Amino acid sequence: MVYETGSGPVEALRDISLTIADGEFIALVGPSGCGKSTLLRIIAGLRPMTSGAVRVAGEPVTRPLTSVGMVFQAPVLLKWRTILDNVLLPAELAGHDARKYRDRAMDLLGIVGLSDFASKLPRELSGGMQQRASIVRALLLDPPLLLMDEPFGALDAMTRDEMNIELLRVWGETSEAGKRKTILFVTHSIPEAVFLADRAVVMSPRPGRIAEVTPIHLARPRTVETRIRPEFGELSMAIYHRLHGRVPA
Ligand SMILES: Nc1ncnc2c1ncn2[C@@H]1O[C@H](COP(=O)(O)OP(=O)(O)O)[C@@H](O)[C@H]1O
Ligand SMILES: [Mg+2]
Structure with a gap:
């Protein structure tokens, strides 16, 4: 995706290749400006990409999807x-x-x-x-597909933790995998990504690329206890390392 701006072209996304399974919960994590919102809008058909292709349920996306639920950072x-x-x-x-x-x-x-x-x-x-x-x-x-762009970014930490559990319930965490919605959830909170997702897609700064896809094999349903498991810390640390190129002090 290249934006044409007054000061020249801005390459927002490069070489993005990602396949999301039906019913999967994907968290998209990356620094501000790495193209997360752009990617979500492209998938929703709200913004035409400059090259490449997106298919949802096998159909090429050429106009705004109707079978999608979108949630933005502000409630609007x-x-x-x-x-x-x-x-x-x-x-x-x-x-x-x-x-x-x-x-x-x-x-x-x-x-x-x-x-x-x-x-x-x-x-x-x-x-x-x-x-x-x-x-x-x-x-x-x-909608079978939910695209969520930092939906809990403006909430206080306690409400956010509650909303995470609520969202997993609504997603159908406790129902069969085949009946779940597909969710693509943008966040810049690493713990939130680890808590929610089946896979965390870690993006690099501009032009946004996929740096790594980390499978999150934490047991479901995820509960308040999930956050104090050693694997939770290890996964968060690994993603932090990928994003910042170093181990946190
Ligand atoms: N409508 C636009 N016109 C020009 N540049 C844009 C536009 N929207 C986003 N960008 C640029 O594309 C890059 C990615 O933006 P965005 O997708 O909003 O990132 P993120 O959601 O990860 O913070 C940024 O450098 C931003 O300045
Ligand atoms: Mg954004």
């Missing part, structure tokens, strides 16, 4: 709509009868602990709660 809720009406937005945009999705929306809001907030406006919720609502919105149409 419409401030004049209630939480429920924000969550129902994808159904409306897809031309469905939103009323048919109310029960599902309420179920999902219940899963993330927002049942009592369905009729509130976004400003009446904390940042963490708003982000949970945007995740629910991304899940409304039950």
Whole structure:
């Protein structure tokens, strides 16, 4: 991917080759500016790549995907709509009868602990709660693919840890692998990548390339105890080393 800018071309991504299995949870880790958001947008069909090809479920991506849920770093809720009406937005945009999705929306809001907030406006919720609502919105149409761009980056550490466990539950960690969604999750937190993913894709600085793909063979379901296992520390250290070219002091 090369961006044309006022000061000349900027090569954002180079030689990216990655195959993600159906139902896999991939964490994309790398320094700021290495092209993570660019890659996500290309996969979603929101930005045309300058060369190469992307296929989702075997189909070349040539326009914005409809069967995808996207979650961004900021909740991006419409401030004049209630939480429920924000969550129902994808159904409306897809031309469905939103009323048919109310029960599902309420179920999902219940899963993330927002049942009592369905009729509130976004400003009446904390940042963490708003982000949970945007995740629910991304899940409304039950997309097989979720693209998440640092969704928990703005949350405090405690809420973030809770959201990680919540996300794994929503993903279907405890159901059969074949029934899970495919998730591509961008983060610059190494522990978050290790906690969540089946594989961590480590990217190098600009132009963004894949430096390493690290399989995370930690047992599932992952729990609060996962974070204190020795393997958790070893994997985090290995990724840190790959990113920074040295062992942390
Ligand atoms: N719309 C754009 N126009 C020009 N350059 C861009 C644009 N979007 C991103 N870039 C550049 O591409 C590189 C990768 O950006 P980005 O994908 O946002 O990285 P990341 O999400 O990893 O922080 C950066 O150098 C950034 O300045
Ligand atoms: Mg980004």
